[in-house]
Amino acid sequence: xxxxxxxxxxxxxxxxxxxxxxxRTALAGDGGMGSSIRTKIAAHEGWxxxxxxxxxxxxxxxxxxxINEFDTAYDEVKAAxxxxxxxxxxxxxxxxxxxxxxxxxxxxx
Numbered sequence: 001x002x003x004x005x006x007x008x009x010x011x012x013x014x015x016x017x018x019x020x021x022x023x024r025t026a027l028a029g030d031g032g033m034g035s036s037i038r039t040k041i042a043a044h045e046g047w048x049x050x051x052x053x054x055x056x057x058x059x060x061x062x063x064x065x066x067i068n069e070f071d072t073a074y075d076e077v078k079a080a081x082x083x084x085x086x087x088x089x090x091x092x093x094x095x096x097x098x099x100x101x102x103x104x105x106x107x108x109x
Contacts, residue, residue, distance in 0.1 A: 004087040009094035013081035017074055024070035027063065 038056040
């Protein structure tokens, strides 16, 4: 049987999915679309005026497509990671060599 090594490409995809999810959560906040930003503006000594309420409502509506794109990106990257095997044959480009500089002709790395 061929020697196997971890699939570092799969690990990179899984890490990317985690980062996408973390950034989505940071933008969305716990209170709905854009609440992490909205609460700082309309509460906690932020704007104290009627315009703040209108602004945060508009902002929440504008966040929805952005959040949806985060969801799509997460789903696509996670699906790509799930399709990758946990291990690849030794020397495979997705194995231990993944992410390391490669020698190109006579150009030193």
